Amino acid sequence: MKKLEVEQEDILKLMRHIDFFNSFTEKELLLFVGQSEVEKFMPGEEIIREGDEGYSFYIILKGSVAISKKMHLSSYSKKINELSRGQCFGEMALVTGKSRSANVAAKEETFVIKLDPYLVNRETDDSGLLSVQLKIYKNLSRELAEKLGKHSEIITLLL
Structure with a gap:
């Protein structure tokens, strides 16, 4: 990184x-940028490790990432999703404070904007x-609802 x-x-x-960021004014975008960092990751580089503590939230500005989850009672990880420009990750830890x-690893050269929970x-x-805080939480709620809907569809297919 x-x-x-x-x-x-x-x-x-x-x-x-x-x-x-569609609903953000120019002033709000500037405030958001002032409270965040841009980070660059190379292909295969780990951004988040399952089980680690962390509270930052990421939005992909350019590139894509692979999401994987450790299989129960195994050291093997299985890819469960891919995200690309405009999508976010890390929101669960930001909202819940849990590990x-x-x-999450970069699939290609990837640029993310990393938001520290202090702003939120x-x-x-x-x-x-x-x-800004209201818009972040509103958009996070939308993102989480979309992910929940997709996961519900997957579970339904598996039943």
């Missing part, structure tokens, strides 16, 4: 084309920050 010193305008250009529930969870009277 390599933390990147990327021009703010370059990050904003990428963010403007991602559905997660990571899966492995701190109490504030700043209306601009409150607006």
Whole structure:
């Protein structure tokens, strides 16, 4: 993993084309960027390890990742999903505070924006920050609901 010193305008250009940020104003995007980091991962590089503690949340700006889960009573991991530009991961740990529930590795050169939970969870009277927090949680709720729906379909097919 390599933390990147990327021009703010370059990050904003990428963010403007991602559905997660559609409802954000320019000021809110700037606040989000100011509280996050852009990281670059090479193919095969691990981003998240199942069982590790971690609270950051990631949105893929460019590239794709593979999600894998350790099989019960085995050291073998099975790929369970792939995510690409605009999709997010790490939201479960951000919301629940529990350890990571899966492995995530870059499939290709991948750029992510990493959000520290401090922005999302701190109490504030700043209306601009409150607006960003609300939009983050609203979008996280939508993402989690979509993932839950997909998992429900898979379970139904397996029954």
